[in-house]
Each structure stands twice: as C-alpha cells, then as structure tokens.
Amino acid sequence: MNVLVVDDDRDIRDIVAMVLSAEGYQVQTAIDGVAALELLRAGARPSLILLDMMMPRLDGEAFLKAMRSDPNTAGIPVVILTGHPAARVKAAELGAAGYLVKPVELIDLVRTIRQAGHERGCSPAPP
Amino acid sequence: MISAGLPGASGAPEELRTNARLLSLIYDHTSDPVYLVCVEGEGGYRFVSVNDAFLRVTGYRADQVVNAPMEHVVPSANVTLVRSQYERAIAARRSVVYEEKAELPAGTRYAEITLIPIFEGSGPVTHILADLRDITARTLVELEREQLLSNAVFLSDATRLLASLDIEHALGDMARLAVPYLGDGCAVDFFGDGGPRRVVAVSREPRRPMFVEVHPTVLGGNALVYRVGSTHCLGVPLLIKGRLVGAITIRAERDRKYTAIDVALVEELGRRAAMAIENARLYHGAEDALRARDDFLSIAAHEIRGPITSIHLAVQALVQKKLAPEAPTRALELIEREDRRLSRFVDELLDLGRMRTGQLQLQLEDVDLAEVAQDVVKRLGGELASSGSTLAITAQPHVVGQWDKFRMEQVVANLLSNAIKFGLGKPIELSVSQFEQRARLSVRDHGIGVDPAAQERIFMPFERNVSVRHYGGLGLGLHIVKTIVAAMGGSVRVESELGAGATFVVELPLRLGEA
Numbered sequence: 001m002n003v004l005v006v007d008d009d010r011d012i013r014d015i016v017a018m019v020l021s022a023e024g025y026q027v028q029t030a031i032d033g034v035a036a037l038e039l040l041r042a043g044a045r046p047s048l049i050l051l052d053m054m055m056p057r058l059d060g061e062a063f064l065k066a067m068r069s070d071p072n073t074a075g076i077p078v079v080i081l082t083g084h085p086a087a088r089v090k091a092a093e094l095g096a097a098g099y100l101v102k103p104v105e106l107i108d109l110v111r112t113i114r115q116a117g118h119e120r121g122c123s124p125a126p127p
Numbered sequence: 128m129i130s131a132g133l134p135g136a137s138g139a140p141e142e143l144r145t146n147a148r149l150l151s152l153i154y155d156h157t158s159d160p161v162y163l164v165c166v167e168g169e170g171g172y173r174f175v176s177v178n179d180a181f182l183r184v185t186g187y188r189a190d191q192v193v194n195a196p197m198e199h200v201v202p203s204a205n206v207t208l209v210r211s212q213y214e215r216a217i218a219a220r221r222s223v224v225y226e227e228k229a230e231l232p233a234g235t236r237y238a239e240i241t242l243i244p245i246f247e248g249s250g251p252v253t254h255i256l257a258d259l260r261d262i263t264a265r266t267l268v269e270l271e272r273e274q275l276l277s278n279a280v281f282l283s284d285a286t287r288l289l290a291s292l293d294i295e296h297a298l299g300d301m302a303r304l305a306v307p308y309l310g311d312g313c314a315v316d317f318f319g320d321g322g323p324r325r326v327v328a329v330s331r332e333p334r335r336p337m338f339v340e341v342h343p344t345v346l347g348g349n350a351l352v353y354r355v356g357s358t359h360c361l362g363v364p365l366l367i368k369g370r371l372v373g374a375i376t377i378r379a380e381r382d383r384k385y386t387a388i389d390v391a392l393v394e395e396l397g398r399r400a401a402m403a404i405e406n407a408r409l410y411h412g413a414e415d416a417l418r419a420r421d422d423f424l425s426i427a428a429h430e431i432r433g434p435i436t437s438i439h440l441a442v443q444a445l446v447q448k449k450l451a452p453e454a455p456t457r458a459l460e461l462i463e464r465e466d467r468r469l470s471r472f473v474d475e476l477l478d479l480g481r482m483r484t485g486q487l488q489l490q491l492e493d494v495d496l497a498e499v500a501q502d503v504v505k506r507l508g509g510e511l512a513s514s515g516s517t518l519a520i521t522a523q524p525h526v527v528g529q530w531d532k533f534r535m536e537q538v539v540a541n542l543l544s545n546a547i548k549f550g551l552g553k554p555i556e557l558s559v560s561q562f563e564q565r566a567r568l569s570v571r572d573h574g575i576g577v578d579p580a581a582q583e584r585i586f587m588p589f590e591r592n593v594s595v596r597h598y599g600g601l602g603l604g605l606h607i608v609k610t611i612v613a614a615m616g617g618s619v620r621v622e623s624e625l626g627a628g629a630t631f632v633v634e635l636p637l638r639l640g641e642a
C-alpha cells in the first residue's frame with residue numbers, strides 16, 4: 001500500500017514519511033496541492049492520501065475538489081491533517097476517510113492511516 | 128383724522144354728531160391703528176378713514192388709502208381673508224377678532240384686528256370700524272421660540288439617525304430629514320482618500336436633482352450663505368479636529384432666505400455629523416484591528432503547531448524505536464531544526480512587543496553588509512534549495528556602516544525568506560551597494576508580486592498580502608524589517624506589480640544621523 005503525503009512543511013513531510021516507511025508503507029510526498037495534482041495526472045495512484053489543509057498555491061480543499069473531478073482519482077480515500085479544532089466536522093463535510101489534528105500523536109497517525117486503508121481493503125506490506 | 132364721507136360729518140342729526148365726535152376722539156387718542164370702511168354692497172368695500180397710527184404702522188400715505196377700494200389697500204394675498212372677516216362681522220352684527228400677517232410698505236406686520244360693524248337699529252351694516260393692535264414684536268419672538276424649539280427637535284432626531292455605525296446610510300437618513308425642513312435639497316460630500324465624493328444627494332423634486340457644488344469658502348473650513356442664480360444655498364464644513372473631512376450643502380428654491388439661526392443650526396448639524404463620521408471610523412478601525420489580531424492568533428497557532436507536530440512525531444518515533452536503521456540521525460536533525468524554528472518564532476513575538484513599546488535596543492558596531500548577506504544566505508541554504516529558486520548575489524565590496532549586526536541579519540533574512548516563500552521557485556537576485564554615505568540592499572524575486580494597493584499595508588504588523596489559508600508565517604517579517612531599518616535611520620520600500628515579482632529596497636545611512 002502506498003501513501004501520498006501532501007504538506008508544505010518539509011519536516012512534517014519527512015517525519016511522517018519516515019514513520020510510515022517504518023510501518024511498511026510506501027510513501028510519496030508532495031510540497032503542496034499543485035505538486036500533488038501533477039503527480040496524480042502523471043499517473044500516480046496512491047492507495048491513500050494524507051492531506052494538509054493549509055498550503056500555498058493550492059490548499060487542501062481546492063486540491064480535493066480538483067482530485068474528485070477526475071474519475072480516475074475521485075475514489076482515492078483521503079485523510080485530512082489540520083490544525084482546525086473542528087476537524088471532525090470539516091472531515092465529514094469534505095467526505096474524508098479520516099482526520100488528524102496537529103500536533104498528531106504517533107499512535108493516532110498509524111491507527112488512522114491503517115483504518116482508512118482497511119476500509120479500502122488495503123493494508124501495509126508486512127514490515 | 129383723515130377721512131372722506133364719514134357718517135354724520137355734515138348736516139346729520141345730533142346723535143350722529145355725537146358719534147362722530149366720539150369716533151374722532153378714539154381716532155386721535157388711541158395708539159392703535161384704526162380704519163373705517165364703507166360697505167358698498169355686492170362685496171364692495173371702500174376705505175373712508177384712517178388715523179395717523181395706521182399710516183405710521185403700515186407705511187402708507189393718506190392719499191393711497193382714503194377713498195380707495197379695499198382691494199387697493201389690503202395686500203392682494205390677504206384680500207380673501209379680509210373680505211371673509213368683513214362678511215363674518217356683517218353677519219354677526221357684533222365685533223369679531225382675527226389675526227393677520229401682512230406684507231406692507233413698512234415691512235412684515237402681524238396684527239390682531241377687531242372689526243366693529245356699524246348699523247342703525249335693524250338696518251343694514253353701513254360701515255366697519257377696524258381696530259388694529261400691532262403684535263409684530265410679540266409674534267416674532269413667539270415665532271423665533273417656535274423655530275428654536277422645532278430646531279431642537281430636528282437636531283435631536285438627526286442625532287438619533289446619526290448614531291448608526293453605517294455612516295453613509297445614516298447621512299442619507301439625516302439628509303432626508305433635512306428636506307424639506309431646511310430646504311429643497313441637501314447633499315453631503317466626503318473629502319477623504321481618493322478625492323471628493325458625494326455620498327448623499329436628496330432633492331424634494333426628483334426632476335430637480337441636488338446639483339449645487341461645495342463652495343470654496345466651505346472647502347476653506349467656514350460656513351456660508353450664498354446664492355447660485357435664484358437658488359439660496361447654505362454650506363457648512365464637516366471638521367474633525369480642525370481637519371476638513373466633508374461638507375453639508377443645503378439649497379432652497381423658493382423665497383426662503385437663510386438666517387443666522389439657520390446657519391447656527393446647520394453648523395451644529397455639521398458638528399454632530401462629523402462626530403458620527405469620526406465615531407464610525409474609529410469603530411471600524413478597532414474592528415479591523417481586532418480582526419487582524421484574531422487572524423494573527425490563528426496563524427500563530429498554526430505556526431506553532433507545525434514544528435510541534437514534527438518534534439512530537441520524531442520524539443515518539445525515537446522513543447518507541449519505530450524508525451528505519453538510518454532514520455534516527457535525520458529525526459534528531461529535524462528536531463534541532465524545528466527547535467530553532469520555534470525559538471525564532473518566540474524571538475519574533477518578543478521583538479514585536481519591544482517594537483510596540485519602542486524598546487528596540489541597538490548595539491552599533493562596524494558591520495559589513497555584504498558579509499551579513501553571505502551569512503544569511505548560508506543559513507537559508509536549505510530553504511532556498513527546497514524552494515527551487517536560484518540566488519544571484521551582486522555585492523560591492525566593503526559596504527561598511529555603524530549598524531546592529533544581529534538586526535541587520537534579521538532584515539536580510541526576512542526579505543530573503545519572503546523572496547523564497549513568494550518567489551514561485553523562480554530566480555532571486557540580492558544586491559548590496561553604496562552611493563555617497565548610504566548603503567543599499569535590494570532583494571528581487573519573480574514570484575506572485577504585491578498589488579500596488581497593498582504596498583503600504585504589508586509593512587504593518589499582522590498584515591499579509593496573501594490568504595491566511597494559503598501561506599503560513601506570522602505576517603510580522605516586513606513590519607520587523609521596517610522598524611529595524613527606521614531605528615537605524617533608513618527606509619524600506621517595495622517596487623512590484625501583481626504577478627510580476629517584487630523588489631524590496633532598503634536604504635541606510637552608514638552612520639546614524641547622517642543622510
């Protein structure tokens with residue numbers, strides 16, 4: 001199972017990638033919504049997208065809209081990563097498979113990604 | 128006694144002669160104006176006699192009045208009223224009293240008039256004797272009092288309308304209250320940033336819009352009554368602490384002439400309108416400041432959450448040994464980097480506090496600007512590399528001034544960070560030069576640029592030219608740059624157009640106090 005991590009904060013991208021790699025996921029990263037869309041358009045098909053909401057150029061919401069308007073990528077489950085206190089409401093509103101509120105606990109990160117992946121019938125390769 | 132054809136004046140019985148003597152006495156000794164008309168039938172009345180007091184009060188000459196038909200003596204506007212009162216007295220066959228205002232050769236006069244019908248037995252009324260009591264002075268005082276009272280009511284109503292914080296709407300309501308009370312048209316002009324603007328124009332007749340321009344004297348800050356053709360105008364300035372912010376102009380089409388009382392009223396209205404404008408401005412300013420502060424708090428929270436999230440995950444992964452074999456070193460580096468980011472963040476907040484209270488302390492020493500720039504570029508190397516932008520440095524050697532080294536580093540770092548952040552990965556140019564006794568630092572990017580309308584605002588604290596949702600950062604960087612540069616006697620400006628990149632230019636004297 002591969003996860004696409006979209007966040008403009010380099011260190012968050014790096015540490016999330018390190019942690020998920022150690023959990024057995026394949027990880028791709030993108031610095032913002034524009035870069036993530038470019039990856040998808042170039043044919044990347046992640047099993048799950050971990051998406052930061054506040055980013056320059058193309059933010060999380062705009063990215064979701066663009067991604068869902070393309071039938072090839074519309075079905076990819078998305079876990080949103082946000083500092084917003086009403087994350088749960090936002091996640092439901094956006095039809096996200098899950099949500100994580102910054103600062104994230106490691107255990108929550110791993111569990112949320114695993115659950116969102118399970119719903120799609122994916123699981124990490126055994127470490 | 129000035130008379131013609133007075134009953135009993137010649138060859139009359141004794142009784143009539145006595146009456147005539149009595150009449151004569153009244154005529155000669157009363158201070159009231161008195162006149163006698165002869166009832167001629169079919170609505171005709173003719174003046175037959177007036178006394179001296181009548182001539183004095185009305186301003187008529189005897190030959191204009193005596194023997195003249197009533198219509199020639201009584202002002203035409205009053206003929207109908209006077210005739211109806213005569214008819215009332217004739218029908219009643221006893222005296223009647225009424226009040227009359229008349230425009231006479233002697234001016235406007237108010238009188239209380241007693242009409243006494245004269246008749247014999249059950250015979251027809253042959254004459255009417257009119258006794259006029261001049262109540263002009265008393266009436267004018269009463270009218271003025273009434274006007275002052277209704278002015279006070281008007282002012283109180285207007286003040287209530289002006290209490291709204293939607294000031295343009297409030298001024299519109301005020302103008303609609305002023306027409307027709309003060310005239311046939313009312314306009315309010317604003318002279319703010321962006322030139323004069325007519326915010327309200329109300330006219331009694333839609334076919335005659337309020338077109339009168341603001342008079343130059345009013346622009347000079349003084350109230351004025353003036354005429355434009357046949358139109359009477361009254362203009363007052365709107366002043367806030369002596370500064371002209373607008374004007375109220377009122378016009379009247381008919382014979383209304385503006386008096387000192389009107390001027391005082393509209394001046395007071397102007398003072399209240401100006402106060403309302405100022406209140407609304409202060410209120411909206413405070414509201415904007417609160418909004419900027421709320422935005423700042425949410426951004427600050429976001430800016431803290433980023434590094435904390437990274438540190439949190441890295442520490443937990445290290446503690447739980449959940450990283451690949453080579454990863455722990457990278458995790459530690461990341462923690463160190465984020466730790467510095469948080470420290471920088473705290474420094475910025477503390478700087479903001481110091482700058483707000485004017486406690487920015489400078490430690491001046493010989494500083495080489497090019498060296499400072501090189502150091503900062505080295506420090507920001509990582510950020511620069513991940514942005515995709517390239518950096519070209521052009522530095523004149525030995526641009527040395529008496530500056531605060533740490534603060535100069537902050538200036539260069541903030542400008543360069545912005546260029547990286549908003550540069551869209553395109554090339555960045557940094558140059559250091561000197562002309563005469565001034566140093567110049569310029570940082571140029573080819574990114575999103577700054578809207579000319581926002582170019583002043585971006586140097587204010589908490590301001591940013593981009594959406595909070597799209598770009599992080601406290602929005603303090605340029606404010607800190609401006610404050611530091613100003614403390615060292617210099618200036619900073621931006622040259623930019625939206626979408627065409629931006630050039631930030633800092634100019635500093637080599638020594639404080641030298642131009």
